Amino acid sequence: MDVAVLTFSGLPQLEPFDSPLLPALRELGLDARPVIWDDPAVDWRTVRAAVVRSTWDSHLRRDTFVAWAEKVGKLTRLFNPAETLRWNTHKLYLRELEAKGVPVTPTVWVARGATLDVDALMRERGWDAVVLKPAVSAGALKTHILPRAEARAATALVAELATGCEVMVQPYLRAFETEGERSYIFFDGALSHAVHRPPTLKSAPRGFSEPRAFTPEDRAELRLAESVMEAMARPLLYARVDVATDNEGRTRLQEVEVTEPCLFLSLDAGAPGRLARAIAAKL
Structure with missing residues (x-):
């Protein structure tokens, strides 16, 4: 097999938005097939390249996933590489990028096993609502929006979440409700296209329901996305930079x-x- 396009058992034929990759690879004469990333029957030595795509259970078993990536990366070309997957599957990478000058949404980090007085934090920062989420998460798993009136409940929830992982506490960005997020998508370091996305969290109000492509016209915002790529300073087959107001x-x-x-x-x-x-x- 030339290219194993990696997915998980819940999406055996890939996520629908990304399934066009398979025919595009085949048009180039490549034997490309969807492969379940943790299928024990796969002999990775017979695969020329493996591309991580719809592995949407990886955050539920991060240690297993990273160990798998390190093993497979020694047997075939893995994209993105195992070291990058380890780095990106824990959101502490945001603190590293912020230290390099990237403007990141303000975040208070709560260590595993620690607590935080959310009411005091919200009063100090002037936040009307907060977003709480684990530092290892995807698809808004265990992500919560709470207003200041529920700060006591937020404090208890932080303590609960912190029993298993570091926790992120951020201000709720009201622009999510109308603008959503803008995603800048890069292949081999070059911008490919950009997409407006509604909030991932289903309970969040939204001004539109489906993602839609757009032509980047805000040069400052595009430059921010490019600066994120530069700050990562690592070779990447693909990257998606998500920004919001x-x-x-x-x-x-x-x-x-x-x-x-x-x-x-x-x-x-x-x-x-x-x-x-x-x-x-890359083949």
Whole structure:
């Protein structure tokens, strides 16, 4: 097999937005197939390259996933590499990027096993509502929005979440309700396309329900996305830089996804071919 496009048992044929990658690879004459990442029957020595895509259970078994990636990365070309997957599957990477000058959504980090007086924090920072989430998470798993009136409940929830992992406490960005997030998608370090996305958390109000492609016109925002790529300073087959507008009207990095983000290939006619050619160039 030339290219194993990795997914999980819940999406055996890949996430629908990203399934166009398979025919795009085949058009280049490559034997490309969806493969369940933890299928014990796969002999990775017979695969020329493995590309992590819809492995959407990886955050539920992060240690297992990272150990698997380190093993497979020694047997075939793995994209993105195992070291990058380890780095990106714990959101402490945001603190590293912030230290390099990237404007990140303000975050208070709560150590595993620690507590935080959320009411005192909200009064000190002037936050009307907070977002709580584990530092190892995806798809808004165990993510909560609480207003100041529920600060006592938020304090208890932080303590509960912190029993298993570090916790992130952030201000709720009201712009989510109308703008959602903007995702800038890069292949081999070059911008491919951009997508407006509604809030991931289903309980959040939303001004639109489906992701949609857009042409980047805000040069400052595009430059921010490019600066994130530069700050990571690592070779990446694919990356998705997610930004949003904070409550003071400034653009901030929300997350950078280089493990298993949806790349919304079906929303841009040229995107599947661009990613396929980037993969082919590495074979």
